[in-house]
Amino acid sequence: MLVYILRRLLQVIPVFIGATLLIYFLVFAMPGDPIAALFGDKQPSPQLLAELRAQYHLDQPFVVQYWFYLTGIFRGDLGTTFSGQSVNDVLARTLPVTGRLAVMSIAIEFCLSIVIGTVSAVRKGKAFDHGALIVGLLFLSIPVFVLGFVSQYFLAIKLGWFSPTVGANNGWNGLWLPALVLGVSLFATSMRLMRGSVIETRNQDWVRTAYSKGLSRSRVLPVHVMRNSLIPMITNSATNFGVLLVGATVTEAVFNIPGVGNTLFQATIRHEGPTIVSFVTIFVVLYVLVNLLVDLLYGLLDPRIRYVK
The missing domain is CATH 1.10.3720.10 (MetI-like)
Structure with missing residues (x-):
């Protein structure tokens, strides 16, 4: 049983990498400039736009942006929304409701x-x-x-x-x-x-x-x-x-x-990569853990099911 649980938990790693990489690539490939969209019809100065893009690493190649995201994840930092809020705080506020x-x-x-x-x-x-x-x-x-x-x-x-x-x-x-x-x-x-x-x-x-x-x-x-x-x-x-x-x-x-649904929808409209990918990452981990719990529950419901090496 313990070996089975450990093997299933180790499966989270490639699922985590694959899901975050795919979602981050899709967000990166979305057309439009999310920083310019923040100002609506206003026309900010090119210097301000450049500073904001540098702040969110949007002036970097895709691989560099993804690397910044991964290193932040391992530090427990899910990133910052374009409105200046911590994604950790947004997730802590919305996930319990959903x-x-x-x-x-x-x-x-x-x-x-x-x-x-x-x-x-x-x-x-x-x-x-x-x-x-x-x-x-x-x-x-x-x-x-x-x-x-x-x-x-x-x-x-x-x-x-x-x-x-x-x-x-x-x-x-x-x-x-x-x-x-x-x-x-x-x-x-x-x-x-x-x-x-x-x-x-x-x-x-x-x-x-x-x-x-x-x-x-x-x-x-x-x-x-x-x-x-x-x-x-x-x-x-x-x-x-x-x-x-x-x-x-x-x-x-x-x-x-x-x-979470409303927040994720608004983040998609604003092309907020850190918010979208962070939310999806948490969902992937939760989904894998729920399915692990369900697999373990099978053995309680039907004793004929055994977890072998």
Whole structure:
């Protein structure tokens, strides 16, 4: 187990180098002058432009810029935004907000998928199964911004159950509505995976053996069937968690959430290389660690899985 964990952690190094190099190259290749864009319609002096380019190493070749970025990473310095803020401070301010949103969304998706997927499998071909499929496809087909505006209007403005926007109230309680929107928009795929896995597991010989030994359905279903059916859904949820960390931009914009998505979008518009690459670097590391945690969880769910050298 320890060797497996160390080997997986060592895999972070080439992933880190490859991801940062690729993203930095794409930012470097973007057309336009980000320093001149800071002044809008104003025309700063050539001397001021040259000083700012030198300050952010934009007058250097790509390899030199990337080297400055890497050395800063090893010193714990993620760089400085074009507005003069430390990327470390921006990340420390925005990542916890998006992290809370992602955790709450995955928790909602997870609970809905387990309950609805299991009941659909047990009632295969019946009204509940067909209804769950229709509802799942409906939420899957509706764009997340439409679902956000609809829930904002009915659940927040009309019924008053939630606050319509988040803003500074970005603690756990203030993120329930956007988390609900993201959770229900993602649960359809996990629910169908759970349903199919439960159906397949219930047809296994060892499940029939458990019933033949006199175990009740209330014992076999949660302990034996559901436990061994969670692996496909957990894999999908882990992927969704990584997507939510970087891809909740639309939801954050609809609900005015000061998270990573909005910040990354603004940084892309301004061609802020250090901000974009630093955020992507953190996401890569988090994504690898989450997938490592999921791999280790497989062994707890299914004892037949062993981590060998």
